[in-house]
Amino acid sequence: MKNYKLIICLFLLLGSALAKAQATYDFQVAAVSPEPFSVAVGEEGQIFIDVGYLGDAPVPIGGIRVQLSISGEIEIPLPVNFSDNGCYLSGSIWAVTYIAYINGNTEVVLKNMVGVMNDGVSCSMTIPFIGKSVSCEDCGAISCNASFTDEAIGIGDTNGNNNSATALFTVTAPLPIKLGEFNAKVDDCSSVNVTWNTYSEENFDRAEVQKSVDGRNFVTIGSVKTKGNGASVNNSYVFTDNTPLVSGTVYYRLKAIDLDNSISYSRVATAIVKCDNAIDMNIYPNPTHGEANVTFSGFKTNNMREMLLLNVKGDVVKNFKMDPLSNNNLNISELPSGVYYLKLVDESIVLQKKFIKVN
Incomplete structure (x- = not known):
């Protein structure tokens, strides 16, 4: 009888060990992406972080560490204006727990300090940044790496192939114009009016209006000549985008071209299209x-x-x-x-x- 009980105990222990060995704990960094991917020195943007989790048990509070390493061409303003945009089927669970500037780069650590991470949940977060110094094209880099912490007792990553991501960005020279307001607004669900004004235009020739649906890949849709150069001006411009309206967020920027054909880019203006006739x-x-x-x-x-x-x-x-x-x-x-x-x-x-x- 004792041998019989011993066999049962061994069987249960073996079954428990196999169940643990076959358990799934997969935290995924789906993407890290700056928007826009190209900014001028002094212009603002946002870093978007998308993550998700598939697992046989919830990850407890503080059990996930997401670390961003950001090259020095952009900087994160302090205090950090971090936004947790919420998790699918859950709420806001993330917080910034550490930020430091090391050897010219920025290190930021995020943890789920506000709530547990449940199975099948995806989350989106944003951190604002400012263009700091000129880079060559796609020379700036943001890397994102995730891992379970000691707080995640009994949980280990079962798939180490998807817990990191990298994105590149570009910082361009300041504009040859001093740009005031720059806006994009839907007009009666038929077109988008892009408007801007300038307070200084020196050696400036024209502005090409560029459009994007993803904040990264821009195409030129028109060009507007300068109304007059000068160290102090007050010029107002309007460009109407008559291409078919596409539902959602549409991005616009100015490609500023000097008289010597040098190029720089403005900050991005967005128009939110919510029209019944929109594509x-x-x-x-x-x-x-x-x-x-x-x-x-x-x-x-x-x-x-x-x-x-x-x-x-x-x-x-x-x-x-x-x-x-x-x-x-x-x-x-x-x-x-x-x-x-x-x-x-x-x-x-x-x-x-x-x-x-x-x-």
């Missing part, structure tokens, strides 16, 4: 484990549209066509977890949506 795309569920539905609105004809699937670096992973008047299936089950962008490319329309793939 839009919806991806659900988001996050997805491999298959998602894609629907469109605002299109009048069912002409097949060219689609690009991009990874977080902007590389094209797939290209295919979709019908804007139908419910389309998107299968990415073979791709690794992370942040992806689905982009519609047309002669007059650029539409892009972000979604997260989790394994």
